[in-house]
Amino acid sequence: MDQNKIPQATAKRLPLYYRFLNNLNQQGKRRVSSKELSEAVKVDSATIRRDFSYFGALGKKGYGYNVEYLLGFFRSTLDQHEVTEVALIGAGNLGTAFLKYSFLKNNNIRITKAFDADSSKVGKDIDGVPIFHVSDLEEELENIRVVILTVPASEAEEIAEKLVNLGVNGILNFTPARITVPSHVRVHHIDLAVELQSLVYFLKHYPLEKE
Amino acid sequence: MDQNKIPQATAKRLPLYYRFLNNLNQQGKRRVSSKELSEAVKVDSATIRRDFSYFGALGKKGYGYNVEYLLGFFRSTLDQHEVTEVALIGAGNLGTAFLKYSFLKNNNIRITKAFDADSSKVGKDIDGVPIFHVSDLEEELENIRVVILTVPASEAEEIAEKLVNLGVNGILNFTPARITVPSHVRVHHIDLAVELQSLVYFLKHYPLEKE
Numbered sequence: 001m002d003q004n005k006i007p008q009a010t011a012k013r014l015p016l017y018y019r020f021l022n023n024l025n026q027q028g029k030r031r032v033s034s035k036e037l038s039e040a041v042k043v044d045s046a047t048i049r050r051d052f053s054y055f056g057a058l059g060k061k062g063y064g065y066n067v068e069y070l071l072g073f074f075r076s077t078l079d080q081h082e083v084t085e086v087a088l089i090g091a092g093n094l095g096t097a098f099l100k101y102s103f104l105k106n107n108n109i110r111i112t113k114a115f116d117a118d119s120s121k122v123g124k125d126i127d128g129v130p131i132f133h134v135s136d137l138e139e140e141l142e143n144i145r146v147v148i149l150t151v152p153a154s155e156a157e158e159i160a161e162k163l164v165n166l167g168v169n170g171i172l173n174f175t176p177a178r179i180t181v182p183s184h185v186r187v188h189h190i191d192l193a194v195e196l197q198s199l200v201y202f203l204k205h206y207p208l209e210k211e
Numbered sequence: 212m213d214q215n216k217i218p219q220a221t222a223k224r225l226p227l228y229y230r231f232l233n234n235l236n237q238q239g240k241r242r243v244s245s246k247e248l249s250e251a252v253k254v255d256s257a258t259i260r261r262d263f264s265y266f267g268a269l270g271k272k273g274y275g276y277n278v279e280y281l282l283g284f285f286r287s288t289l290d291q292h293e294v295t296e297v298a299l300i301g302a303g304n305l306g307t308a309f310l311k312y313s314f315l316k317n318n319n320i321r322i323t324k325a326f327d328a329d330s331s332k333v334g335k336d337i338d339g340v341p342i343f344h345v346s347d348l349e350e351e352l353e354n355i356r357v358v359i360l361t362v363p364a365s366e367a368e369e370i371a372e373k374l375v376n377l378g379v380n381g382i383l384n385f386t387p388a389r390i391t392v393p394s395h396v397r398v399h400h401i402d403l404a405v406e407l408q409s410l411v412y413f414l415k416h417y418p419l420e421k422e
Contacts, residue, residue, distance in 0.1 A: 011417075015412065018408075094305065101403050170413075178231075208397055
């Protein structure tokens with residue numbers, strides 16, 4: 001299968017499916033219906049069936065999907081055997097929340113280093129992740145290519161530039177700043193204010209009905 | 212204009228456009244091109260032009276869009292004149308990050324109350340937002356219909372049920388738990404682990420090119 005043929009919208013749901021199937025497998029469940037999956041991951045079952053059809057996984061009527069088969073498939077698709085090291089830049093409240101977020105410990109991503117501008121935090125660790133000073137990025141970042149950016153908005157652009165110069169090509173930007181990077185660098189941006197404003201907007205303009 | 216005719220994907224970008232235009236206006240800028248907008252909000256300019264056409268806002272070639280006109284339009288569309296009160300449930304690291312997130316102070320949403328299970332936090336405030344005990348939700352939630360959920364995953368389902376019974380109809384769920392709610396309650400779910408895993412997946416399978 002040519003993975004570039006998976007639509008991006010489908011690709012975005014893969015980690016979600018993977019985690020739920022992993023939980024099922026750990027509970028000893030052998031099969032799952034698209035309806036159960038749908039209720040658990042909050043994606044409608046028609047979408048799930050379409051998504052799965054891209055991987056050639058076709059559920060059987062009255063049986064559903066084989067959990068182990070799907071899991072093997074997702075594991076290789078998501079490269080669960082290959083660990084990606086990630087650095088956290090900015091160990092404030094949001095950064096600390098990331099470091100303590102235990103669900104990150106179940107998958108193929110490891111936050112191995114954190115950086116902060118506050119010298120009093122340097123040399124300590126949060127949940128086992130050592131904190132370095134941001135001025136030591138050049139020496140300490142090493143082969144890390146993916147970062148989570150949780151610095152103050154005013155610092156975001158300058159630090160992003162520095163990170164890109166050090167070889168970073170993936171940034172999960174949690175600052176409200178929109179950062180400018182070269183074309184080969186992927187930035188996923190999550191803006192807390194925008195998320196909240198969207199929810200409020202949808203509540204007003206797309207009210208849901210009581211069933 | 213019938214606002215239900217705006218595609219949801221467009222609706223999701225409105226808060227982003229609004230904030231950028233607001234900044235431009237405060238800087239005294241009178242017009243903006245779709246190219247400038249595109250670079251600032253990281254949405255391609257064809258999409259911006261299509262989005263704006265839904266509102267009947269048509270840019271003029273060589274002039275662009277009138278900032279004040281757009282802003283007036285977005286303000287009424289996003290109901291910026293109508294303040295929505297929001298409660299934060301769970302004043303841990305992530306919750307505290309929300310309370311300190313200054314960009315929330317520029318718009319029509321106010322986090323007016325926070326709730327936590329830790330008695331030592333109760334009676335204090337974070338950036339002016341008072342903290343109450345979760346056991347006082349019934350007395351203190353009052354007319355608040357929208358909440359940000361930043362409690363431990365193990366508590367999420369039970370607290371969500373309680374909130375819905377108290378009249379909440381919008382939940383911004385930042386816990387890794389997928390919560391089950393009645394059909395009239397809107398849940399937007401942001402999962403830190405899934406966001407990070409998506410970024411890593413996209414980096415591997417959709418590498419971007421150097422220009």
